Structure formats: C-alpha cells, structure tokens
Amino acid sequence: MSQIRRNLMLGEWVIVTPKRASRPFQDREQQCPFCPGRPGTEGDWRVLTLENKYPALSPEAGFFPLNEAIVMEAPGYGYCRVIVLSRDHDRQMESMSEDEVACVLDEYLRVFRELDSREGVRYVLQFENRGRSIGVSIDHPHAQVYALPFVPPRIEREMSQSARLWREEEKCLVCELLANELKSRDRVIYENNHFVSLVPFGARLPYEVHIYPREHCSSLADMESTLGDLGMAIRDTVTRFSRVFDENAYTMVFHTRPSGEETPYWHFHVEFYPPWRDRTRLKYLAGVESGAWTYTNDSSPEDKARELREAT
Amino acid sequence: MSQIRRNLMLGEWVIVTPKRASRPFQDREQQCPFCPGRPGTEGDWRVLTLENKYPALSPEAGFFPLNEAIVMEAPGYGYCRVIVLSRDHDRQMESMSEDEVACVLDEYLRVFRELDSREGVRYVLQFENRGRSIGVSIDHPHAQVYALPFVPPRIEREMSQSARLWREEEKCLVCELLANELKSRDRVIYENNHFVSLVPFGARLPYEVHIYPREHCSSLADMESTLGDLGMAIRDTVTRFSRVFDENAYTMVFHTRPSGEETPYWHFHVEFYPPWRDRTRLKYLAGVESGAWTYTNDSSPEDKARELREAT
The missing domain is CATH 3.30.428.10 (HIT-like)
Known part of the structure; x- marks a missing residue:
C-alpha cells in the first residue's frame, strides 16, 4: 500500500x-x-x-x-x-x-x-x-x-498567481497573457476558432508549448461544444513536434481547475514539455533546475515558436 | 546576451x-x-x-x-x-x-x-x-x-515554510526535523560531531540525502570552524553513492541563506539528488512530476536509508 x-x-x-x-x-x-x-x-x-x-x-x-x-x-x-x-x-x-x-x-x-x-x-x-x-x-x-486527494503544488502555484490578479485587478491571468501574445504574435504557433497554441514568453523549456482556450473556462466540462477544436490544436502541436524532433517525446498536461472548489479565476489550458534542446539533444535538468527551481532556457522562445510555426 | x-x-x-x-x-x-x-x-x-x-x-x-x-x-x-x-x-x-x-x-x-x-x-x-x-x-x-540577482523559487519556498514556523512557534524547521530524525534514527545514515546525513521523511527521490548541521547556522561563513566536518559528511555521502550505483551521478546543492537579507529562521544544509531508482535504472521525471510537481517516490525512504547506511 x-x-x-x-x-x-x-x-x-x-x-x-x-x-x-x-x-x-x-x-x-x-x-x-x-x-x-x-x-x-x-x-x-x-x-x-x-x-x-x-x-x-x-x-x-x-x-x-x-x-x-x-x-x-x-x-x-x-x-x-x-x-x-x-x-x-x-x-x-x-x-x-x-x-x-x-x-x-x-x-x-x-x-x-x-x-x-x-x-x-x-x-x-x-x-x-x-x-x-x-x-x-x-x-x-x-x-x-x-x-x-490534494491539489498538486504546481497547480497551487498557478492558483495563487491567478487568484491575486483576479482579486487585485479583476483580471484573468491567462486571458491577459493570451491577449498580449495575440498582439505581438511573436510566439504564436497555431490558431483555430476556440484555441491558440504558443511558446510562452517566460518558457522554462526550449519547446514548451501552451494551448489556451480563447474563452475563459475552467475545465473540460465547460468545453463540451469546443472539444473538437481542442483536439485539433493538440494534434497540430504533436504533429509539429514529430517534424522537429528525431524522436517524438513530450509530457502533455491538462491544467484544469481543482475539484469541488470555487475558482472563478481559473482558466483551463494544456501544457507540453518536450525533453529536447534541439532535434537530437536532450535538455537535462540539473543543479540550477532541480536544486533551485530556476530554469535556464538556452533558446529564445521567439526562435522556437518560429521553428514550430514553420514545421508544417 | x-x-x-x-x-x-x-x-x-x-x-x-x-x-x-x-x-x-x-x-x-x-x-x-x-x-x-x-x-x-x-x-x-x-x-x-x-x-x-x-x-x-x-x-x-x-x-x-x-x-x-x-x-x-x-x-x-x-x-x-x-x-x-x-x-x-x-x-x-x-x-x-x-x-x-x-x-x-x-x-x-x-x-x-x-x-x-x-x-x-x-x-x-x-x-x-x-x-x-x-x-x-x-x-x-x-x-x-x-x-x-533574485532568490530562486525553491529557496523562496523553503524560506516561507521556515519563516512560518519561526513566526508561529518560534522554532527552526530544520532543527525540529533533525531532532525528530535523531529520535527515530530510521532514516539517519551518518553522523559526526557537527553534521548528520539522512534520507528525509518526505523524500521526493529514492536516494535523496540531506546533510544538516547540528547547530542552527545560516551559511558557510558561519561554519568556518566546522568546515572540515562538513567535508567529511559530503565525502561520506558521495562514497556511499559510489558503492550503491553502477555509475556515480548526483546533483549536490548547498542551501544557504539569501544574500543581504535578515533570515534568522534559515538553517544551512546540503541536498543531494541522484538520478537513480536503483543500481542501474534511472528515475525519470514525467507527467506527475513535471506537470504537477507531485513526486511519486517508488521506494521507502527508510529502506533507502538502510541501503546507504550499509554501503560502507
């Protein structure tokens, strides 16, 4: 046990x-x-x-x-x-x-x-x-x-970041991030009617990709009518990875709201963490990452977004 | 740049x-x-x-x-x-x-x-x-x-945990943890006059080892007279790893206090994170760890402490 x-x-x-x-x-x-x-x-x-x-x-x-x-x-x-x-x-x-x-x-x-x-x-x-x-x-x-039976620490961390902005400025963090990304477009990879995929501005990993719903919504249960578009955005990301890496590998995580809690500030999204620095070389997480949780991303998120955008 | x-x-x-x-x-x-x-x-x-x-x-x-x-x-x-x-x-x-x-x-x-x-x-x-x-x-x-030029997030996290106990109960978190470990001894590996090494109760990784100074102190600068003993505790840990793994590998991190800040609650310690599940197999960090920061440690810290204790 x-x-x-x-x-x-x-x-x-x-x-x-x-x-x-x-x-x-x-x-x-x-x-x-x-x-x-x-x-x-x-x-x-x-x-x-x-x-x-x-x-x-x-x-x-x-x-x-x-x-x-x-x-x-x-x-x-x-x-x-x-x-x-x-x-x-x-x-x-x-x-x-x-x-x-x-x-x-x-x-x-x-x-x-x-x-x-x-x-x-x-x-x-x-x-x-x-x-x-x-x-x-x-x-x-x-x-x-x-x-x-507990809220995992990464989710807790995002909750506290999101809740603060919601409380102090009555804004959703993901809605704000998404609006900014759609203005600059430097890191946007793909869009459809309901979802946008991008490399985040402060990406910890070279090929980190997030998929954000355009509408503020907190879990799959709120997106029944747009699930098809979410599937297309996921398939698009995975397809790009398969073109950019010799071996397709990633962790994909759905960031949903906690169960049985009121979290109006939460905005569902999907995050991908591929282990690659480039086509063949792994990005290892060592002293700075595991010891301090400080990430050194030895790529520019704008460059990696371009690479993924062009991988069609 | x-x-x-x-x-x-x-x-x-x-x-x-x-x-x-x-x-x-x-x-x-x-x-x-x-x-x-x-x-x-x-x-x-x-x-x-x-x-x-x-x-x-x-x-x-x-x-x-x-x-x-x-x-x-x-x-x-x-x-x-x-x-x-x-x-x-x-x-x-x-x-x-x-x-x-x-x-x-x-x-x-x-x-x-x-x-x-x-x-x-x-x-x-x-x-x-x-x-x-x-x-x-x-x-x-x-x-x-x-x-x-910033305090890394893992240190910030430990600071907030330590500061709370210091504020609420006037106790040092590491002093408390160490006293408990010395009572049960289940997870203690090695001791000398000034330092104790152990596998922590809530170890995230199978072979995670911490070295704690017995005295409450916040940085290497407070330990000039006991540095020799710290060296012996580090050498002891590394030697045990070399006997337990086919290839010796680890990240060792000194957890010191932040620079130029008053942090009386901080207790210096050293943490080791080897990448192994056992002698030859790697412990991979995937969805639950990277996506949620929840660690599944598929070993008992008490068993791993015994294995390291016996590796002499």
Whole structure:
C-alpha cells in the first residue's frame, strides 16, 4: 500500500509507493498490454480506459482527509487510470483523423467527469507521457489520469498567481497573457476558432508549448461544444513536434481547475514539455533546475515558436 | 546576451540564454579543459576557481533591480564560476584525503564570501552536477557557482515554510526535523560531531540525502570552524553513492541563506539528488512530476536509508 507523506521543507505532499518499484518495464519484444485482445482490452472499442495495473494511488486505501497542519502521513488514496488512445499500436495522435481525435477528447471528458465528483478527490490530473527518452516503457498511444486527494503544488502555484490578479485587478491571468501574445504574435504557433497554441514568453523549456482556450473556462466540462477544436490544436502541436524532433517525446498536461472548489479565476489550458534542446539533444535538468527551481532556457522562445510555426 | 524573464504563470524568473546553446559538448576524446596546463589552469594549485566560459549570467550585463511587479525582462546580470576540485582528472571527492577535502571546502567558502557581497547579488547558489546520466559533459571533478540577482523559487519556498514556523512557534524547521530524525534514527545514515546525513521523511527521490548541521547556522561563513566536518559528511555521502550505483551521478546543492537579507529562521544544509531508482535504472521525471510537481517516490525512504547506511 502506498502512502502520502508531507514534505515539510517544501510544504507539499509526496506519494511514497515502494511496491511500484517492482513493476515490469515493457520490452519492445514483449506483447503490448494495450493492443486489442489482451486481458481487459477485448471486444469492440475505439478508445478505452483501464485501471492502472501498478497504481501509485488506490481507492481501496480509503479516503483520509489531508489536513497539512496535523497530518504527516496518510494511506495512498486516489485513482490511477490509463486511457488507451487507439486500437492501433502505432496510431499516435498525429496520424489520427479528426473523428478519431474527437473520440479521444470525448473519453478525456468522460473520465474527468467520472472522477471529478468522487469522494475525497481534490484534483483530476490528466496527462500523456510519450517517448522512450522520458522513460516511457510502452509505445502504444496512451494517456494517464491521476485523481488526487490534494491539489498538486504546481497547480497551487498557478492558483495563487491567478487568484491575486483576479482579486487585485479583476483580471484573468491567462486571458491577459493570451491577449498580449495575440498582439505581438511573436510566439504564436497555431490558431483555430476556440484555441491558440504558443511558446510562452517566460518558457522554462526550449519547446514548451501552451494551448489556451480563447474563452475563459475552467475545465473540460465547460468545453463540451469546443472539444473538437481542442483536439485539433493538440494534434497540430504533436504533429509539429514529430517534424522537429528525431524522436517524438513530450509530457502533455491538462491544467484544469481543482475539484469541488470555487475558482472563478481559473482558466483551463494544456501544457507540453518536450525533453529536447534541439532535434537530437536532450535538455537535462540539473543543479540550477532541480536544486533551485530556476530554469535556464538556452533558446529564445521567439526562435522556437518560429521553428514550430514553420514545421508544417 | 542573456535575459532574465518573468514567468507570470508560476511567479518565477527564468534565465533565457540562446547563445549557450552553441556551447561545445565535451567529448571523451577531447582534451579536458580543467586539467592542469590548459588555458587558465596553468601554475600551481590544488583547487581552482575559473570564470564559466559559457555563462548563463554575466556581470557585464549591468545590474538591473528586478521588481516583479513592474519588470518583465532584464539583462542577464550575475556571476557564473566553475570550481575545479582537483588537479587530477579522476580524483573525485571519494578518493580525496581529509586534507584535500578541506581545501575544497575552503574554496567553496572563499568564493561564497567573494560573491555574497557583490552589488545586486541576492543568492549565491553553489552546486555540483556529476555523471553523464544527468547530462554532465566534463568528467573532471568540478562544482559550479551561480550568483543570482533574485532568490530562486525553491529557496523562496523553503524560506516561507521556515519563516512560518519561526513566526508561529518560534522554532527552526530544520532543527525540529533533525531532532525528530535523531529520535527515530530510521532514516539517519551518518553522523559526526557537527553534521548528520539522512534520507528525509518526505523524500521526493529514492536516494535523496540531506546533510544538516547540528547547530542552527545560516551559511558557510558561519561554519568556518566546522568546515572540515562538513567535508567529511559530503565525502561520506558521495562514497556511499559510489558503492550503491553502477555509475556515480548526483546533483549536490548547498542551501544557504539569501544574500543581504535578515533570515534568522534559515538553517544551512546540503541536498543531494541522484538520478537513480536503483543500481542501474534511472528515475525519470514525467507527467506527475513535471506537470504537477507531485513526486511519486517508488521506494521507502527508510529502506533507502538502510541501503546507504550499509554501503560502507
């Protein structure tokens, strides 16, 4: 059973899960567990959600309220799911039709809705890890969902930044950033009716890309009618990456609002963090990044936006 | 010239330095730039501090006060130095005599003092990146020093955690943590007269090790008389790592107090972040870590402390 422990030095929760260390690392030679016909993937489906077989968190741990002032450790309560994005082992997002992409986004929304209202869930984190170079062991297109009993620290940080501007100037931070980016256009990569993708002004990573909805909205549940356009913006980003890198690799994270909290200042967005400095060389995170959380981005966000804009 | 840019979403400064992308990556075949007799390393020395040839920050940029409420970008002012720890290309800390280690610590102190009082310096970050697996291109033992015109976010985070306990309960956070660890001893690895090394209760990484001074003190400048013992604690940690990993690799960071600020609550310490899950397998940081800053540590800190304690 995993634990949730308080790291007092940083004021954050850490998931301590020794049993996961024994999870198998998928070999290229082994049969893929997500291909149709394997245990749990039988039958007819286009997109499929599975329980994570080696979950960091589990509902069986039982919900335990995490009050950081008094709780130092708690059972590892939560949900870990895998969304298999395609029946086809090699059909990554960039090879999918508009209709297939729409199915993927519908499933993201369905799982979000299901977990968002569960007891004790304070944040539904939806993300995709892709590429051997970031340690992914299964190539079959898949995303993950962690329903957490706490709000993760990066989200807390964005919340405090957004809440302050909302309180002091009655403005949404993402709406402001987006308006500025659309004025200068130096870092904009792609636009459709409802979404804009760009390299942010203060990008920590060379190929960091954000996708912002034009309208102020806080979660997938508010975007049912525009999900198709979100899928197109995601497919566009992933396609550009596949042209710019020798091996496509990235982490994609949906930054949604916390569950069961009033956060009118929150503006949903998607963030991509590819591990590359250029076509073939990795950007390593070492002393300055891990020790101080100060990022040295050895590229100009404007140059990288141009490179991605031209990768069509 | 590099820039310092504000990342508004996270409320932090990012160093944007496109020119560094062209720095050469040291080949095993090329001559080592830190071995004696190369440009800048001539003459008689045991430990040598050099200017970083590809600095992320430079004093020539000119000091520009960073007021986050009004400044969005500024010239990349600061200092980047390299401390060459040994004349011998293969003489890592674990092979050094007590006297040699003392020379290294004296140099850390000398450089800290020199930069700590410079105009516009708000934090002197001293760290060592080691090992090909975290992207280090030069094997010759060396550390780095970044004198920053802002307090880095990880330090700010620890400051706010420590300051709160100091204010509310008149206690030092590290003194409290250390007293608890010495009571249970489950996670203690090594002790000498003035320092204790341990795996923290809420360790984010399997082999995260902290070294805490027993006495409340805020920087190397307060520890002149105990530097020898600090050196022994560092050498001990590095030696244990070399026995536990096939390839010794880590980031070591000195967490000192900010420059020119009154921070009575601050307790100096050293933190190590090795990239390994076990002897040969890397711990990758992906969606949950980079996207949410929530760490899943797939080991028990008590087990890892035992493993390091027994690695003698």
